[in-house]
Amino acid sequence: MSEPMVVFDRVSKSYGALEVLKEINLEVAPGEVLSLIGPSGSGKSTLLRCVNHLERIDGGSITVDGELIGYRQVGNLAYELPEKLIAKQRARIAMVFQNFNLFGHMTVLENVIEAPVQVLGVPKAHAIEHAKGILDQVGLADKLETYPRMLSGGQQQRVAIARALAMKPKLILFDEPTSALDPELVGEVLDVMRALAEGGMTMMVVTHEMAFARDVCNRVAFMDGGKIVECGPPSEVLANPTHERTRTFLSKVN
Amino acid sequence: MDAPSSTLAQANDTDAGQKPMLTYVPIRGYGRKAAAAALLIILGSFLFSIAGNDNFGWPVVGQYLFDDRIMSGLLLTSWLTVVTMVIGVVLGTILAIMAMSSNGVISVVANSYLWFFRGTPVLVQLIFWYNLAALFPDLSIGIPFTSLWYSVDTNTVITPVMAAILGLGLNEGAYMSEIIRSGLMSVDSGQRQAAKSLGMTNGKSLWRIVIPQAMPIIIPPTGNQTIGMLKTSSLVSVIALSDLLYSAQTIYSRNFQTIPLLIVACIWYLSATSILTAIQSRIERHYGRSLLQADAPVRWRLFRSS
Numbered sequence: 001m002s003e004p005m006v007v008f009d010r011v012s013k014s015y016g017a018l019e020v021l022k023e024i025n026l027e028v029a030p031g032e033v034l035s036l037i038g039p040s041g042s043g044k045s046t047l048l049r050c051v052n053h054l055e056r057i058d059g060g061s062i063t064v065d066g067e068l069i070g071y072r073q074v075g076n077l078a079y080e081l082p083e084k085l086i087a088k089q090r091a092r093i094a095m096v097f098q099n100f101n102l103f104g105h106m107t108v109l110e111n112v113i114e115a116p117v118q119v120l121g122v123p124k125a126h127a128i129e130h131a132k133g134i135l136d137q138v139g140l141a142d143k144l145e146t147y148p149r150m151l152s153g154g155q156q157q158r159v160a161i162a163r164a165l166a167m168k169p170k171l172i173l174f175d176e177p178t179s180a181l182d183p184e185l186v187g188e189v190l191d192v193m194r195a196l197a198e199g200g201m202t203m204m205v206v207t208h209e210m211a212f213a214r215d216v217c218n219r220v221a222f223m224d225g226g227k228i229v230e231c232g233p234p235s236e237v238l239a240n241p242t243h244e245r246t247r248t249f250l251s252k253v254n
Numbered sequence: 255m256d257a258p259s260s261t262l263a264q265a266n267d268t269d270a271g272q273k274p275m276l277t278y279v280p281i282r283g284y285g286r287k288a289a290a291a292a293l294l295i296i297l298g299s300f301l302f303s304i305a306g307n308d309n310f311g312w313p314v315v316g317q318y319l320f321d322d323r324i325m326s327g328l329l330l331t332s333w334l335t336v337v338t339m340v341i342g343v344v345l346g347t348i349l350a351i352m353a354m355s356s357n358g359v360i361s362v363v364a365n366s367y368l369w370f371f372r373g374t375p376v377l378v379q380l381i382f383w384y385n386l387a388a389l390f391p392d393l394s395i396g397i398p399f400t401s402l403w404y405s406v407d408t409n410t411v412i413t414p415v416m417a418a419i420l421g422l423g424l425n426e427g428a429y430m431s432e433i434i435r436s437g438l439m440s441v442d443s444g445q446r447q448a449a450k451s452l453g454m455t456n457g458k459s460l461w462r463i464v465i466p467q468a469m470p471i472i473i474p475p476t477g478n479q480t481i482g483m484l485k486t487s488s489l490v491s492v493i494a495l496s497d498l499l500y501s502a503q504t505i506y507s508r509n510f511q512t513i514p515l516l517i518v519a520c521i522w523y524l525s526a527t528s529i530l531t532a533i534q535s536r537i538e539r540h541y542g543r544s545l546l547q548a549d550a551p552v553r554w555r556l557f558r559s560s
């Protein structure tokens with residue numbers, strides 16, 4: 001087996017006295033699609049946000065593609081990296097948010113080329129060509145000059161995915177990408193994500209869409225109270241859970 | 255009776271079993287039109303009574319409108335307004351970012367600045383800067399605990415013009431800081447997170463993502479401040495500078511044509527205000543373009559006809 005894409009090694013995180021992550025151990029292989037499920041407040045978003053250092057961890061370590069995230073290790077000491085180097089690490093780890101967070105003052109095309117041009121230094125003409133290709137791929141080739149607020153939620157989320165893809169990421173983090181959508185718009189976003197999964201993209205997906213977890217994900221991790229209670233192929237975790245808490249949760253969402 | 259009523263009458267007569275298509279008649283708005291006409295008549299007769307009134311001294315107004323002293327006063331007022339507003343905006347942005355800092359010392363320093371400069375009359379601040387030499391005869395700059403010091407006579411640095419720029423600019427920075435802070439806070443925190451997750455540094459996300467979206471909130475009150483500064487800058491007459499208003503005052507103190515010269519000053523103040531208003535709406539349209547509906551062209555209208 002090749003080197004894992006993401007490694008969590010005894011990762012802990014607290015907000016004040018509240019322990020949100022408790023010694024999390026987890027590995028994600030390249031090309032793997034892992035879904036994180038669990039009750040609200042169990043720490044799924046926090047776990048995801050630690051991967052690109054949007055949140056600082058208090059203990060343990062996270063590596064992505066062999067690179068320690070947010071810190072430079074010297075012996076047993078980990079020095080926090082300067083802002084510029086953290087930004088550089090984030091540039092290859094894309095994130096898709098529940099509320100899309102598209103840049104409201106930019107058109108669809110401008111949203112997608114912004115980071116490639118400003119962060120990676122790609123020439124603008126080149127970035128536009130690339131962006132048009134991606135927007136075509138997510139079915140929005142006719143919306144290049146539209147502003148986000150004139151799009152439906154499903155279209156906005158597909159633009160957000162295109163914006164993530166434009167950075168040619170090693171890994172995409174999805175935090176409840178369909179939770180803010182009207183039910184009839186969920187499918188179009190999941191279709192795009194399914195195509196990405198089939199194309200070999202490494203993905204970590206926090207979701208409440210059990211069908212997606214079952215059909216598309218290689219593994220499912222169930223989180224509760226800041227811990228990964230069980231983790232395995234959907235056929236085990238979703239169909240035959242071994243833990244009582246998993247069973248209780250699944251009976252509620254289904 | 256006009257056509258639409260007959261369509262409705264038909265509706266009652268019809269026996270075809272199918273209702274006829276309705277013809278929609280917009281509200282006439284007679285009341286609004288009458289009010290607009292009355293306003294125009296009142297306004298017109300008011301202007302007419304002013305224009306025809308010899309006591310306003312219109313020939314004198316014409317004579318002094320382009321007077322050299324008035325022109326140089328207008329020039330001073332104009333550039334002083336521009337320079338102090340530029341200082342105000344730059345300083346205000348820095349102070350706003352400092353005030354929002356998670357570092358306690360930095361935000362306390364910014365808030366203390368605001369407390370002091372907003373809490374004392376700007377007239378006092380102007381006089382203070384003008385008299386700085388009495389408090390600090392020499393100004394020195396250098397590195398503490400070394401002999402690398404450079405020193406100058408205060409009076410050569412703080413000329414009346416410099417005192418005016420400092421007094422008005424530093425005061426304006428305090429007010430602009432609150433305007434800019436409210437603009438920055440109006441931008442959803444998700445925008446900054448998305449920028450970060452794409453690998454942007456804080457500076458880049460502020461400049462490219464947050465500030466452009468804060469602009470629609472920042473511009474209208476900044477326009478207010480600029481137009482206010484046009485007139486506040488007349489305070490500089492206390493430190494021996496001849497701005498527009500003071501130039502008019504100097505002239506009427508000799509020839510006693512008080513009202514005509516004040517009218518001259520007001521004509522120029524109003525002209526400058528018109529230009530600033532036009533610039534403001536241009537900038538607003540630039541930053542508001544993402545908010546426009548595709549089917550709503552920008553129109554210039556005094557009264558909207560329904």
Ligand SMILES: Nc1ncnc2c1ncn2[C@@H]1O[C@H](COP(=O)(O)OP(=O)(O)O)[C@@H](O)[C@H]1O
Nearest residue numbers: 015018020038039040041042043044045046047
């Ligand atoms: N910025 C924060 N400050 C304090 N507590 C937080 C913060 N963010 C999340 N939490 C708390 O951490 C816990 C886990 O949150 P989260 O990771 O968002 O859970 P999930 O995504 O699984 O619903 C919750 O109890 C939440 O209230």
Ligand SMILES: [Mg+2]
Nearest residue numbers: 044045046176
């Ligand atoms: Mg969450």
